[in-house]
Each structure stands twice: as structure tokens, then as C-alpha cells.
Amino acid sequence: MDCLKGKNTPDPLQNFINASVDDFLSLTDAEILKEVRDGEEDPEELAAEMQRLAQQAIMEHGRGRFARARAQLASRKLSGGASRLTNLSLAEKERVIGQFSANDPRLRGRLTLAARMGHGASEQEIDGVLEDLIELGVIDEAGNPQ
Numbered sequence: 001m002d003c004l005k006g007k008n009t010p011d012p013l014q015n016f017i018n019a020s021v022d023d024f025l026s027l028t029d030a031e032i033l034k035e036v037r038d039g040e041e042d043p044e045e046l047a048a049e050m051q052r053l054a055q056q057a058i059m060e061h062g063r064g065r066f067a068r069a070r071a072q073l074a075s076r077k078l079s080g081g082a083s084r085l086t087n088l089s090l091a092e093k094e095r096v097i098g099q100f101s102a103n104d105p106r107l108r109g110r111l112t113l114a115a116r117m118g119h120g121a122s123e124q125e126i127d128g129v130l131e132d133l134i135e136l137g138v139i140d141e142a143g144n145p146q
Helices: 012-025 030-040 042-079 090-101 105-116 125-133
Strands: none
Touching: 012 042, 090 125
């Protein structure tokens, strides 16, 4: 396992880290429990602490995403709610979606299937897709990839 990327020359520290990680990953669950118990640690307490730390990290990440979304929503409300994309022509909107779908085979497949079935998306549906892409942070208000 190569823990430190980007170095072309052998590094003793990198070799040590890689060997240590490989050694740890080769241990069975029983061997890990024995190591923990031999170190006078309670495996249940240790597992509970790891669970708590993971949950705390997840919650903090969620709070950060929520704060960013709230700020974007407030910004959008101040600017009148609509992005600059809604002011573009239908052809320009389709171009923006086409650029994005070129990198997303699943979306491209859905758009192609809809076109084959004669169900072209309405301008309102395209606006909805564009607004979703903006909210997800995939494109900016001008339709540029982020």
C-alpha cells in the first residue's frame, strides 16, 4: 500500500509507513483484539470511542454543508432567486446541459432515451435541471463546471 504519493525516490519513512500499514492490514480480527487487550484497552470502549469520533466528524461535515447551502440560498434570495442561466436562450441552456452530460454517461443515456421517444424536455424542465446542478455545486450560475 503506497500511503505517501508523489515521491519518485525511495524514502525510508515511506517504506516504514507502507510496511506498517501492510502489516496491520494483514492482521485478523482476533489478532487485533488480542493486541488491544494486551495493551490493557477495552475493545468495547475503544470501538465506542471510534464510533463517536466518526459520528462527530459526519455531523460536523453535515453542518458545514448545511451552512454553505443556507448561505447560497440567502444569496439567491438577495439576487432575485433565479440564476443567470434562466435568462439564456433554450439553445444555450441545452448546450450547458450537453456539456455536463458529455461527462455523465447515465444522464446522457436518459437524455438520449427521452429524445428517441419524442419526449424532448420542456424549457421549464431544463431550467429545473440547471438549478439542480447549481445547487449541487456542479456548475456555477453562468453554467461553467466547478
